[in-house]
Amino acid sequence: MPTGALIEFTNISKRFGGVTAVNDLSFTVEPGRVTGFLGPNGAGKTTSLRILLGLVAASSGTATFGGVRYRDLPHPLKTVGAALEAASFHPGRSARDHLGVYAIAAGLPRTRVLEVLTQVGLAAHAAQRVGGYSLGMRQRLGLAYALLGDPGVLVLDEPINGLDPEGIRWIRGFLRDMAAEGRTILVSSHLLSEVQQSVDDVVIIARGELVHLGPLSSLDTDAAAQTIVDSPDRENLATALTAAGITFTTGRTGLIAATSDPALLGHLAFEAGVELSVLHRQKAGLEDSFLALVGGGHSL
Amino acid sequence: MTSFLRSIAAEFAKIFTTRLWWILALVLFGYIGLLAGGLAALFSGLQSGVISPDTVNTGGGALSGFGSLPPIIYSFASSVGYVFPVLIGALATTGEFRHQTLTPTFLAIPRRGVVLGAKTVTLLLVGAAFGLIALAASVGIGGGVMSAFGVDALLLDSETWLLVARSVLAMALWAAIGVGLGVLVPNQVASIVIVLAFTQFVEPLLRLAASFLEVTAKIGNFLPGAASDALVGASIFTVMNPAGAAPLDWWQGGLVLLGYALVATVIGYAVSWKKDVS
Numbered sequence: 001m002p003t004g005a006l007i008e009f010t011n012i013s014k015r016f017g018g019v020t021a022v023n024d025l026s027f028t029v030e031p032g033r034v035t036g037f038l039g040p041n042g043a044g045k046t047t048s049l050r051i052l053l054g055l056v057a058a059s060s061g062t063a064t065f066g067g068v069r070y071r072d073l074p075h076p077l078k079t080v081g082a083a084l085e086a087a088s089f090h091p092g093r094s095a096r097d098h099l100g101v102y103a104i105a106a107g108l109p110r111t112r113v114l115e116v117l118t119q120v121g122l123a124a125h126a127a128q129r130v131g132g133y134s135l136g137m138r139q140r141l142g143l144a145y146a147l148l149g150d151p152g153v154l155v156l157d158e159p160i161n162g163l164d165p166e167g168i169r170w171i172r173g174f175l176r177d178m179a180a181e182g183r184t185i186l187v188s189s190h191l192l193s194e195v196q197q198s199v200d201d202v203v204i205i206a207r208g209e210l211v212h213l214g215p216l217s218s219l220d221t222d223a224a225a226q227t228i229v230d231s232p233d234r235e236n237l238a239t240a241l242t243a244a245g246i247t248f249t250t251g252r253t254g255l256i257a258a259t260s261d262p263a264l265l266g267h268l269a270f271e272a273g274v275e276l277s278v279l280h281r282q283k284a285g286l287e288d289s290f291l292a293l294v295g296g297g298h299s300l
Numbered sequence: 301m302t303s304f305l306r307s308i309a310a311e312f313a314k315i316f317t318t319r320l321w322w323i324l325a326l327v328l329f330g331y332i333g334l335l336a337g338g339l340a341a342l343f344s345g346l347q348s349g350v351i352s353p354d355t356v357n358t359g360g361g362a363l364s365g366f367g368s369l370p371p372i373i374y375s376f377a378s379s380v381g382y383v384f385p386v387l388i389g390a391l392a393t394t395g396e397f398r399h400q401t402l403t404p405t406f407l408a409i410p411r412r413g414v415v416l417g418a419k420t421v422t423l424l425l426v427g428a429a430f431g432l433i434a435l436a437a438s439v440g441i442g443g444g445v446m447s448a449f450g451v452d453a454l455l456l457d458s459e460t461w462l463l464v465a466r467s468v469l470a471m472a473l474w475a476a477i478g479v480g481l482g483v484l485v486p487n488q489v490a491s492i493v494i495v496l497a498f499t500q501f502v503e504p505l506l507r508l509a510a511s512f513l514e515v516t517a518k519i520g521n522f523l524p525g526a527a528s529d530a531l532v533g534a535s536i537f538t539v540m541n542p543a544g545a546a547p548l549d550w551w552q553g554g555l556v557l558l559g560y561a562l563v564a565t566v567i568g569y570a571v572s573w574k575k576d577v578s
Contacts, residue, residue, distance in 0.1 A: 054410050056576040071410035082407055088400040097317035105310035105408035
């Protein structure tokens with residue numbers, strides 16, 4: 001069973017001309033866990049992953065697998081499997097030949113080609129030219145390439161993009177199984193909801209900088225909680241809230257007050273003699289915490 | 301196996317798992333076969349008197365300038381066919397940029413210099429194979445036609461087989477030049493346009509213009525097509541242009557071609573191959 005190596009980003013920065021794409025990024029990714037690498041499009045996720053894989057040169061800093069840079073790995077495909085976002089195929093080559101080329105380059109047995117195509121559910125299309133593949137099939141072929149060397153580390157850039165619901169279900173189970181075998185799994189996405197069922201840890205970046213790091217549960221905070229309150233006499237309720245200095249917006253089901261304390265609102269309404277029809281606290285979801293992290297703190 | 305040998309094996313697999321190689325090989329064989337066969341029929345017909353000089357309006361005198369006919373016919377393989385190895389070399393390289401296959405390639409073998417070296421070695425061999433295909437057309441069809449007209453095809457002459465060997469070498473070097481061009485100009489369309497425009501139009505004109513003065517004629521000898529003809533030792537172009545400066549020796553021509561391939565590849569490595577892959 002291949003064992004996962006620790007991935008370490010140490011003070012990685014990348015500047016393209018005058019633009020800083022990644023700024024002083026440091027984090028580690030543990031074996032045996034699925035780590036979600038999250039951030040909006042353009043946050044620097046793909047650039048960071050390409051630096052990790054030696055495809056893009058960092059302006060400064062190092063990224064390593066168990067302390068070794070990708071290009072110094074003695075058997076790169078047997079150590080790290082990567083599926084990157086771009087469709088990297090010659091359209092005139094069959095899936096079998098595509099993988100065959102890189103099996104030869106990496107010194108892997110040719111039997112691996114059909115094994116990984118079977119593993120990702122493409123065995124029936126092995127002889128078909130990739131030019132005729134759907135987006136979902138290309139994603140699976142990219143994944144097959146990553147699995148070719150049966151590596152202990154998987155680096156997957158937006159692997160869920162373009163998959164159908166059945167494919168999404170499949171890849172979630174696949175990621176869990178791979179991590180359970182002790183592999184290191186780093187999977188990027190611009191949508192938390194896409195990966196939240198699969199990941200143990202999250203690394204969140206925005207505008208090239210680290211904004212949050214920790215287990216998924218660390219996002220489950222009530223910092224951004226709100227309370228929904230409504231009354232048949234909404235006008236007087238609004239007046240009471242304003243008088244008490246509580247800010248609110250008018251939503252579809254009532255007033256959305258910026259407080260996490262329903263009792264306070266109940267008391268205000270009682271004092272003002274306003275009948276309440278709705279009063280409940282709304283906890284912010286993980287997605288809201290995520291959006292607050294990547295959008296908040298900086299002007300957009 | 302070392303990563304260099306594995307890389308060479310992978311580069312061969314890349315060439316032979318798409319359709320391009322046999323399409324180009326087929327067109328090369330047909331084109332050279334038609335040209336060598338057609339011109340062999342015309343000239344040997346004239347030489348043997350089967351075709352009257354008056355019907356083709358050349359005036360019998362010009363024929364004497366051709367010297368021996370077979371080397372001219374056989375050298376069509378390289379003097380005309382050289383564009384094919386350049387194309388396959390350039391397409392093998394620019395295709396990696398165009399289809400973003402540099403990503404899986406460099407993930408499998410992160411040493412980029414090793415990959416480019418392997419590609420050059422592979423294309424040298426593929427170019428040599430293209431040379432053999434082109435010579436099969438020029439010697440096989442051209443020689444057959446000459447024999448049919450009763451002209452000695454010189455197939456037992458060692459000079460003929462030395463010319464064949466030098467032609468194979470020239471075609472191999474042209475494929476390596478294609479690889480160099482591909483890394484120098486990674487844009488596939490631009491690369492193809494440069495190959496076609498330069499080989500079919502710019503260089504023939506330059507060679508013609510250079511031949512008018514002795515100084516420029518000497519410089520013209522260092523143009524890649526002229527160097528290739530010098531390496532092979534015969535060409536329809538040098539025959540048409542007998543007043544020019546003495547061509548380079550065959551080995552000098554070979555070194556000039558090798559120089560073009562090396563310079564283009566080394567500069568291309570720096571400007572595109574070792575850059576960020578995104």
